[in-house]
Amino acid sequence: MSIRAGIxxxxxxxLSGRITDRNGPWVSQRLLEIGVDVAHITVCGDRPRDLAxxxxxxxxxxVDLIVTTGGLGPTADDLTVAAVADxxxxxxxxxxxxxxxxxxxxxGWRKYDDVxxxxxxxxxxxxxxxxxxAEAIAPVGTxxxxxxxxxxxxxxxxxxxxxxxxxxxxxxxxLATSAVEDAIAGRDSYxxxxxxxxxxxxxxxxxxxxxxxxxxxxxxxxxxxxCMRGGELEIVTRFESSAAQSYRDLEELILxxxxxxxxxxxxxxxxxxxxRLLGSRTIGTAESCTGGMVAAALTDRAGSSAYMLGGVVxxxxxxxxxxxxxxxxxxxxxxxxxxxxxxxxxxxARRVLRSDIAVSTTGIAGPGGERPGKPVxxxxxxxxxxxxxTVTVTRKFPGDRGAVRRxxxxxxxxxxxxxxxx
Amino acid sequence: MSIRAGIxxxxxxxLSGRITDRNGPWVSQRLLEIGVDVAHITVCGDRPRDLAxxxxxxxxxxVDLIVTTGGLGPTADDLTVAAVADxxxxxxxxxxxxxxxxxxxxxGWRKYDDVxxxxxxxxxxxxxxxxxxAEAIAPVGTxxxxxxxxxxxxxxxxxxxxxxxxxxxxxxxxLATSAVEDAIAGRDSYxxxxxxxxxxxxxxxxxxxxxxxxxxxxxxxxxxxxCMRGGELEIVTRFESSAAQSYRDLEELILxxxxxxxxxxxxxxxxxxxxRLLGSRTIGTAESCTGGMVAAALTDRAGSSAYMLGGVVxxxxxxxxxxxxxxxxxxxxxxxxxxxxxxxxxxxARRVLRSDIAVSTTGIAGPGGERPGKPVxxxxxxxxxxxxxTVTVTRKFPGDRGAVRRxxxxxxxxxxxxxxxx
Numbered sequence: 001m002s003i004r005a006g007i008x009x010x011x012x013x014x015l016s017g018r019i020t021d022r023n024g025p026w027v028s029q030r031l032l033e034i035g036v037d038v039a040h041i042t043v044c045g046d047r048p049r050d051l052a053x054x055x056x057x058x059x060x061x062x063v064d065l066i067v068t069t070g071g072l073g074p075t076a077d078d079l080t081v082a083a084v085a086d087x088x089x090x091x092x093x094x095x096x097x098x099x100x101x102x103x104x105x106x107x108g109w110r111k112y113d114d115v116x117x118x119x120x121x122x123x124x125x126x127x128x129x130x131x132x133x134a135e136a137i138a139p140v141g142t143x144x145x146x147x148x149x150x151x152x153x154x155x156x157x158x159x160x161x162x163x164x165x166x167x168x169x170x171x172x173x174x175l176a177t178s179a180v181e182d183a184i185a186g187r188d189s190y191x192x193x194x195x196x197x198x199x200x201x202x203x204x205x206x207x208x209x210x211x212x213x214x215x216x217x218x219x220x221x222x223x224x225x226x227c228m229r230g231g232e233l234e235i236v237t238r239f240e241s242s243a244a245q246s247y248r249d250l251e252e253l254i255l256x257x258x259x260x261x262x263x264x265x266x267x268x269x270x271x272x273x274x275x276r277l278l279g280s281r282t283i284g285t286a287e288s289c290t291g292g293m294v295a296a297a298l299t300d301r302a303g304s305s306a307y308m309l310g311g312v313v314x315x316x317x318x319x320x321x322x323x324x325x326x327x328x329x330x331x332x333x334x335x336x337x338x339x340x341x342x343x344x345x346x347x348x349a350r351r352v353l354r355s356d357i358a359v360s361t362t363g364i365a366g367p368g369g370e371r372p373g374k375p376v377x378x379x380x381x382x383x384x385x386x387x388x389x390t391v392t393v394t395r396k397f398p399g400d401r402g403a404v405r406r407x408x409x410x411x412x413x414x415x416x417x418x419x420x421x422x
Numbered sequence: 423m424s425i426r427a428g429i430x431x432x433x434x435x436x437l438s439g440r441i442t443d444r445n446g447p448w449v450s451q452r453l454l455e456i457g458v459d460v461a462h463i464t465v466c467g468d469r470p471r472d473l474a475x476x477x478x479x480x481x482x483x484x485v486d487l488i489v490t491t492g493g494l495g496p497t498a499d500d501l502t503v504a505a506v507a508d509x510x511x512x513x514x515x516x517x518x519x520x521x522x523x524x525x526x527x528x529x530g531w532r533k534y535d536d537v538x539x540x541x542x543x544x545x546x547x548x549x550x551x552x553x554x555x556a557e558a559i560a561p562v563g564t565x566x567x568x569x570x571x572x573x574x575x576x577x578x579x580x581x582x583x584x585x586x587x588x589x590x591x592x593x594x595x596x597l598a599t600s601a602v603e604d605a606i607a608g609r610d611s612y613x614x615x616x617x618x619x620x621x622x623x624x625x626x627x628x629x630x631x632x633x634x635x636x637x638x639x640x641x642x643x644x645x646x647x648x649c650m651r652g653g654e655l656e657i658v659t660r661f662e663s664s665a666a667q668s669y670r671d672l673e674e675l676i677l678x679x680x681x682x683x684x685x686x687x688x689x690x691x692x693x694x695x696x697x698r699l700l701g702s703r704t705i706g707t708a709e710s711c712t713g714g715m716v717a718a719a720l721t722d723r724a725g726s727s728a729y730m731l732g733g734v735v736x737x738x739x740x741x742x743x744x745x746x747x748x749x750x751x752x753x754x755x756x757x758x759x760x761x762x763x764x765x766x767x768x769x770x771a772r773r774v775l776r777s778d779i780a781v782s783t784t785g786i787a788g789p790g791g792e793r794p795g796k797p798v799x800x801x802x803x804x805x806x807x808x809x810x811x812t813v814t815v816t817r818k819f820p821g822d823r824g825a826v827r828r829x830x831x832x833x834x835x836x837x838x839x840x841x842x843x844x
Contacts, residue, residue: 013647014447015460016460025440028438040464040465040466041464043464045460046647061475291730292714293714293718295737296718299735299737302823308713310734312735312745313707315727316730316731319706323774354744365724401724
């Protein structure tokens, strides 16, 4: 029996496109991981009527669980709890334990007199209201979560705050409420596996999947989705435990046909793969068109100081020469976007940073700057590894300035990983 | 009369949270700009039943226009056009002009014999199908868009592809279809203005907005939303043209009370503001905990090579000393996360990069690495400007590693802007 959920993201700033919602995707991934199927995500502004309509829609679609995020703050446009109370036909009642918790959080922030200002008391009172009979979930910030059990008429509803770190912090307690536990009790046990490849096109994978359809027994039991992102092809397969052998056969077929392109069979991102491949070796960067993005990607991972020494962003040619020691003649003769300059940048970075490995980027991110034979999107890479000859490559990436910079950053990381795998 | 729209984003990879949807926010912003109110955004996977349910929901909610994105590809799970045809009670018919267009795009990619392979022909045939009587919109990639006029029963439906650059490229032609033109003909003329502030809390702004409610005539005509992002408070106000004076009064009140925190009254991002403030001066960076993110932000803007010379990512202490010349004793005595080290990094970067200005970051992004008196989130900044004494500041940011790095990056940019504004 499949358990289905719907997610309601509230907030005018999300609906109007001014901020990117991070809660819908996060909650969706967590639900999928535990075997709950997500049918719909809906986004609405801070308008009670639209929020009520979305709750009604999901209820009519017979989802087993609705998860809402946002709208739990102290101000008048934070109306999710009231809307859920109204929708489930419950009164709002004060929860004295939560009221106490919120007050002590707020007193911890700021020295107040014994008597709190009226506005603060009003804010605490509002956030301590929950629908009668619902379970309150202790706040991570100041807003408690709420879990309302399913009835014959409405599905279970889990009400979470808006700030992502509060959602993440509250999630384990939210899953442990009896309202949510009951709602998802009948879920299937699903496995989900992720294969990541670089330099493999969706079209080429499609050919392999058609082949798999003919030779992998139980292929139809596998729910496969693919997605291209930053030059990486992500192949995600969900299946019930009974189809595990079919998945193993599919994975073997993909590895046989595209093993040289696959860098991860367990969803491990390139950053982690790279950390493992580096072992005890250190790395540094020399960046022009990516302007620090390769270094930022390498330092994104906690613990990266064990191998990442640093980098030089040599955006100006004077910095390429002055700091990295790229010969000025080379730049004058061949242009800054050339493989010899990329090689000299990588070697210069190794020397200056004293790293075992250095990777470099120099290219034309656009929109301007194209040269004869070097259209916008052209990027040269250099890779210097202790004890090996320096290698270079030139790539041409599609898209706007942002896309070219992202694709070049990804390409630099994969160039290093590819060389270390050899 | 207010014209309302709903946006349907299709794709299992979006619903499952594996890729961030960029189309919903983009379409929402474009609609708001032309005075169309967006009531709902919904996300569904590649399942015809769920897509139909969302179309039905938006139709029942009486929106005037539905915009869909995604699901126009050549494969079986691309089903949006068929779902819209079914929903509007129309047959799918081949559009010979579009078929010709798609075929010539595909022939332009790859040398084919005169006779195309069957699989390619099938793909072209599928993408050239449109609901009977609908308007086809010429493809940017290979998928045409479709606009279906409203009837008494269903709103107008605009069907757009999934890749963001195709959505952007097709938008002007989509707005010019008679189906869309008719649907949005009665829209209000709205103005939208954005004020951006740094170092201003939502709570402090709320106090000012309560004050404005009392003194700004026509305050109720202003639809104000606020959003905190990377330490920046964004204040967006929408209003009908008739309320322009009320908005001017509100803006004046905000500037009077928070003028020292406001860095933009026309939505200009910090990057652009900084470029203007720099004038002919050059800038460079020295980064530890932000690991290249400040340099990446400074080079994000097209044309930044006019003032951004480069940066040093001195993640390891040896690089702080070896490349930037930070005295080893200073690091040994005070720790790398200290204001004197931040000052020496900024001054070192100015010297090495030969820039007029340099900003530095050194901090503890976490999760590990805290020291006595220096909890995770502590970041020291240095700012060296030609002809001025170097200044430093220490901040403590909340959140996880990613949040600390983002907030520190934003703080570094605003530290420079603040100093140049003085």
